[in-house]
Amino acid sequence: xxxxxxxxxxxxxxxxxxxxxxxxxxxxxxxxxxxxxxxxxxxxxxxxxxx
Amino acid sequence: xxxxxxxxxxxxxxxxxxxxxxxxxxxxxxxxxxxxxxxxxxxxxxxxxxxxxxxxxxxxxxxxxxxxxxxxxxxxxxxxxxxxxxxxxxxxxxxxxxxxxxxxxxxxxxxxxxxxxxxxxxxxxxxxxxxxxxxxxxxxxxxxxxxxxxxxxxxxxxxxxxxxxxxxxxxxxxxxxxxxxxxxxxxxxxxxxxxxxxxxxxxxxxxxxxxxxxxxxxxxxxxxxxxxxxxxxxxxxxxxxx
Amino acid sequence: xxxxxxxxxxxxxxxxxxxxxxxxxxxxxxxxxxxxxxxxxxxxxxxxxxxxxxxxxxxxxxxxxxxxxxxxxxxxxxxxxxxxxxxxxxxxxxxxxxxxxxxxxxxxxxxxxxxxxxxxxxxxxxxxxxxxxxxxxxxxxxxxxxxxxxxxxxxxxxxxxxxxxxxxxxxxxxxxxxxxxxxxxxxxxxxxxxxxxxxxxxxxxxxxxxxxxxxxxxx
Numbered sequence: 001x002x003x004x005x006x007x008x009x010x011x012x013x014x015x016x017x018x019x020x021x022x023x024x025x026x027x028x029x030x031x032x033x034x035x036x037x038x039x040x041x042x043x044x045x046x047x048x049x050x051x
Numbered sequence: 052x053x054x055x056x057x058x059x060x061x062x063x064x065x066x067x068x069x070x071x072x073x074x075x076x077x078x079x080x081x082x083x084x085x086x087x088x089x090x091x092x093x094x095x096x097x098x099x100x101x102x103x104x105x106x107x108x109x110x111x112x113x114x115x116x117x118x119x120x121x122x123x124x125x126x127x128x129x130x131x132x133x134x135x136x137x138x139x140x141x142x143x144x145x146x147x148x149x150x151x152x153x154x155x156x157x158x159x160x161x162x163x164x165x166x167x168x169x170x171x172x173x174x175x176x177x178x179x180x181x182x183x184x185x186x187x188x189x190x191x192x193x194x195x196x197x198x199x200x201x202x203x204x205x206x207x208x209x210x211x212x213x214x215x216x217x218x219x220x221x222x223x224x225x226x227x228x229x230x231x232x233x234x235x236x237x238x239x240x241x242x243x244x245x246x247x248x249x250x251x252x253x254x255x256x257x258x259x260x261x262x263x264x265x266x267x268x269x270x271x272x273x274x275x276x277x278x279x280x281x282x283x284x285x286x287x288x289x290x291x292x293x
Numbered sequence: 294x295x296x297x298x299x300x301x302x303x304x305x306x307x308x309x310x311x312x313x314x315x316x317x318x319x320x321x322x323x324x325x326x327x328x329x330x331x332x333x334x335x336x337x338x339x340x341x342x343x344x345x346x347x348x349x350x351x352x353x354x355x356x357x358x359x360x361x362x363x364x365x366x367x368x369x370x371x372x373x374x375x376x377x378x379x380x381x382x383x384x385x386x387x388x389x390x391x392x393x394x395x396x397x398x399x400x401x402x403x404x405x406x407x408x409x410x411x412x413x414x415x416x417x418x419x420x421x422x423x424x425x426x427x428x429x430x431x432x433x434x435x436x437x438x439x440x441x442x443x444x445x446x447x448x449x450x451x452x453x454x455x456x457x458x459x460x461x462x463x464x465x466x467x468x469x470x471x472x473x474x475x476x477x478x479x480x481x482x483x484x485x486x487x488x489x490x491x492x493x494x495x496x497x498x499x500x501x502x503x504x505x506x507x508x509x510x511x512x
Contacts, residue, residue, distance in 0.1 A: 001078070001089055002088065002089035002090055002092070002156070004090065004093070004152050004153070004155060004156045005078075005089050005090060005092045005093060007152055008093050008096065008097075008148075008149050008152040008153070009074060009077075009078065009092075009096070011145075011148055011149070011152070012096055012100075012145060012148075012149065013074075015141070015144075015145055015148075016070070016255065019141055019259065020255075020258075020259070023259060023262045023263060023266070024262070026266055027262050027265065027266045027269075030266050030269045030270055030273065031269060033273060034269050034272060034273050034276070037273065037276050037277070037280075038276070119505075119508060173460055173463055176460040177460045177461065179456075180453075180456045180457040180460060181457075183453060183456055183457075184445065184446065184449070184453060184457060187449045187450070187453065189449065196508060196509075196511060197445045197446075197509075198445075200441065200444075200445050200505055200508060200509055201442065201445050201457060203501070203505065204438060204441060204442065204445075204457075204461055204498075204501065205460075205461060207497060207498075207501060208460075208461045208464070211464045211490070211493070211494055211497070212463065212464050214464075214490065215464035215467045215468060215490055216464075216467070218486060218487070218490070219467055219471070
């Protein structure tokens with residue numbers, strides 16, 4: 001196989017993988033943090049509208 | 052798991068499968084081309100990514116317009132515009148990268164100031180600026196309005212940039228190195244692979260924007276909750292003092 | 294709208310006349326850039342003559358960017374812009390007035406700069422009418438985009454405006470350089486498509502600016 005083709009496909013695979021993993025990890029972190037915060041939420045005065 | 056999350060996972064899995072299939076068809080099944088040999092295999096991934104870049108910027112513009120118009124103004128449009136622009140910059144970067152890797156063996160240089168290449172580079176810089184603007188801390192509405200205007204100004208520029216660099220490079224110079232080797236006869240299994248490439252990367256784009264959008268919406272909710280908690284703590288502290 | 298624009302432009306020009314920021318700071322800076330170019334190109338006059346149009350326009354773009362930053366800074370002082378918005382002054386008038394003021398200021402700068410370049414880079418100016426017309430068009434194009442984007446990046450730090458502005462106005466640089474090249478080469482007929490593109494760019498962004506500037510002020 002042509003080395004340029006190999007380089008091209010490898011670069012695309014790595015970039016896509018890296019971005020997808022970044023998105024996945026970030027998504028998980030934020031999801032957990034939100035769940036945590038909601039669980040600790042005490043019933044409140046209704047001063048601020050519930051998100 | 053909600054239907055929404057299931058659907059998103061479905062898109063993600065479909066993207067993964069179709070990309071794998073495209074790579075297999077592109078690298079193993081399809082034959083090498085007559086003139087270009089194995090280099091033709093770059094053709095299965097490079098144009099689909101360029102297409103996604105334009106699709107992404109189109110969606111950023113549409114969402115920005117919906118945000119700017121008062122009757123349809125919602126936080127979600129702003130977040131979609133941002134998510135799509137990020138994916139757009141990602142795919143524009145990959146378009147330039149794969150184009151450059153193609154250019155080296157096909158034309159003998161990593162970069163040439165050809166019309167299409169130059170236009171793509173300007174496109175990349177335009178939206179890099181947009182993302183930089185979004186990174187600056189400011190209030191949500193401020194960011195929404197300002198970045199929507201920046202997106203609009205950038206998008207209007209795209210056809211003008213194309214027109215000018217096309218003239219720049221064709222009015223005065225002999226046709227560039229692009230021509231002879233670029234005219235590939237696409238047929239049979241090659242056409243199908245290219246088509247599948249378009250589908251695969253579009254699915255990947257949809258998954259990216261979806262995930263990014265959901266995350267940033269949750270982040271916004273998180274920020275709201277934190278403000279709310281801070282207010283509540285402050286209020287209860289006041290009560291104790293009274 | 295036009296009365297507001299005239300009033301705004303007069304106000305900005307009067308402020309410039311009193312403070313002389315462009316005269317005392319931007320104009321000398323522009324000549325610093327010219328000297329830097331001469332150093333960068335090893336003061337080889339043949340090369341400098343050959344690339345005069347490009348050097349002139351890159352330098353002018355820096356000057357324009359500074360003029361635009363300055364035009365926004367005077368609105369930030371004493372929150373003048375907030376006052377204008379509160380009084381219900383027509384935002385389109387504000388926009389047009391600012392564009393007119395910047396274009397007039399930069400035209401003066403360009404006259405001095407082109408004379409300086411003609412001497413220092415040994416490029417006699419030909420087809421002055423063509424050069425002047427294209428300069429006017431290019432200035433309008435950059436000023437309109439610049440005022441909108443300066444509103445967008447207002448208060449967010451100084452390095453964001455050039456990053457957003459220069460890619461958008463890169464076609465203007467290309468066109469203006471081409472027109473000047475043909476002007477200096479005394480082949481003005483070739484400059485026609487580029488001049489048309491300059492007209493198109495300026496008109497499109499003038500309309501866009503007029504339409505969105507109200508929203509810019511709101512943000």
